[in-house]
Amino acid sequence: MSIHVVTIAVLVLIFLIGTLRNINLGILGLVGGFLVALGVPEFTAEAEDTSDVFSEAFAGFPVDLMIALMGLTYLFGFAQQNGTIDIILRWAMRAVRGSRAVMPWIFFALTGFFMSIGAIFAIGVISPLAIPFARRYRINQLMMGMMVVHGGMAGLLSPLSVYGIYVNDFLRSHDLGNHTWTLFAMALVFNVVMGVVVYVFLGGRDLFGAKARADEELLRQDAAARDAAESDGGASGASGSSTATSAVTAMAGTANPSTVTWYQWATIVGLAVLVIAAGIFGLDIGVVSLAIGAVLAILKPEESKKALANVSWSTIVLVGGMVTYIEVLQAAGTVDVITDSVATLGVPLIGLLLLCYMSGIVSALASSIATIGIAVTMVAPFITSGDLPVTGAVAAIAIAATVVDVSPFSTNGAMVLANVDAEHRERFYKQMLIYSGVVVAVGPLLAWLLVFLPF
Numbered sequence: 001m002s003i004h005v006v007t008i009a010v011l012v013l014i015f016l017i018g019t020l021r022n023i024n025l026g027i028l029g030l031v032g033g034f035l036v037a038l039g040v041p042e043f044t045a046e047a048e049d050t051s052d053v054f055s056e057a058f059a060g061f062p063v064d065l066m067i068a069l070m071g072l073t074y075l076f077g078f079a080q081q082n083g084t085i086d087i088i089l090r091w092a093m094r095a096v097r098g099s100r101a102v103m104p105w106i107f108f109a110l111t112g113f114f115m116s117i118g119a120i121f122a123i124g125v126i127s128p129l130a131i132p133f134a135r136r137y138r139i140n141q142l143m144m145g146m147m148v149v150h151g152g153m154a155g156l157l158s159p160l161s162v163y164g165i166y167v168n169d170f171l172r173s174h175d176l177g178n179h180t181w182t183l184f185a186m187a188l189v190f191n192v193v194m195g196v197v198v199y200v201f202l203g204g205r206d207l208f209g210a211k212a213r214a215d216e217e218l219l220r221q222d223a224a225a226r227d228a229a230e231s232d233g234g235a236s237g238a239s240g241s242s243t244a245t246s247a248v249t250a251m252a253g254t255a256n257p258s259t260v261t262w263y264q265w266a267t268i269v270g271l272a273v274l275v276i277a278a279g280i281f282g283l284d285i286g287v288v289s290l291a292i293g294a295v296l297a298i299l300k301p302e303e304s305k306k307a308l309a310n311v312s313w314s315t316i317v318l319v320g321g322m323v324t325y326i327e328v329l330q331a332a333g334t335v336d337v338i339t340d341s342v343a344t345l346g347v348p349l350i351g352l353l354l355l356c357y358m359s360g361i362v363s364a365l366a367s368s369i370a371t372i373g374i375a376v377t378m379v380a381p382f383i384t385s386g387d388l389p390v391t392g393a394v395a396a397i398a399i400a401a402t403v404v405d406v407s408p409f410s411t412n413g414a415m416v417l418a419n420v421d422a423e424h425r426e427r428f429y430k431q432m433l434i435y436s437g438v439v440v441a442v443g444p445l446l447a448w449l450l451v452f453l454p455f
Helices: 005-018 024-037 050-058 062-080 084-096 103-116 122-136 143-154 162-173 180-201 216-231 242-250 262-280 283-301 303-310 311-330 334-343 348-363 368-384 391-408 411-417 421-451
Strands: none
Touching: 005 024, 005 084, 005 311, 005 334, 024 050, 024 311, 050 216, 050 311, 062 084, 062 262, 062 311, 062 348, 084 103, 084 122, 084 180, 084 262, 103 122, 103 143, 103 180, 103 242, 122 143, 122 411, 143 180, 143 303, 143 391, 143 411, 143 421, 162 180, 162 303, 162 311, 162 368, 180 391, 180 421, 216 334, 262 283, 283 303, 303 368, 311 334, 334 368, 348 368, 348 391, 391 411, 391 421
């Protein structure tokens, strides 16, 4: 059996075992990469023993990317724990001024904003606020949930987001240029259009001209839930409220006074500095976010442990492991073999379309970022040869792999489903299945059309 067949078989096993047994794909990627490396001539030719082989394989581990992910999630750990995110949410809610028609777009924009500045937990934070809000103000819960997911995906390829950092780091490492803002704009526009479609066809038009009038019975239930949460020792928004408690207080209209503490102001300033330093001046986002986090830790040391607990180690391991395995794939020549096979189709555009659908189907059930890494690696030779445009091809794959996150089997879709009240959850689940089926069938095709844009 050739090494190419082995590497592909191991890759399939990584996805199957990781998905079916709920194991971090990064762990499996690291183990699989090390084992496969034992049969890759590039690693074994000059190695004196297995430790040399493992060292060569481990050289593909993306240290810079890991520091960026760690710094971002550490910084946003402060924002989540000290109530800064609740403050921003409350400010946005006040901007609604009672117009139900605007509310879904407020949640869309909030999720996109948080995702675009590095908050990988954005959908998980906004969903517990948006879904109960929709229920209380009699807005279609499916529409609200999908608006939250598409909002998060709108900020997907921002230069400060986890996905954006991952994709742009790949392009730079392959000397494919800097297309940061173009990729961001393409993902943003695509998901805004998806949001408009969802909004129009799932009841958004019926909201115009109607002021927000909450269901009084639901308000009483939420007030009781809030009292129960407070009696159990839940913290206030200023000191780090839980998502559930902040959802109850903010939506019931009985939130704590909107006084912002000096530490929350410091966190807001820190987030602004991150956007300016990394987004505008191009400073290393990992270094900047860690530096800001260190300042916040010095100002209030007791918050540091809480923030550190929020570091998304699972995502860091996932990305690191899969990138390492991709490097092994490339060293083994498997990527070249796959690319040559796709090239036999004679039309690179058709090959890209197949990769878009592969990305969409796999990502609906497994990790989006791992899927993007594999697919972008496969399409890279067509980009470097000039057969496909950089921005169109990369954006098509990234969007195809993430637009399907509306699936209830994906992490983001599951977080939305989890916040639907038990009485309606089964019906909501079926509606999500129908919608995600349509998106999986049509989304990759629509994303593929981006390759025809003249930039």
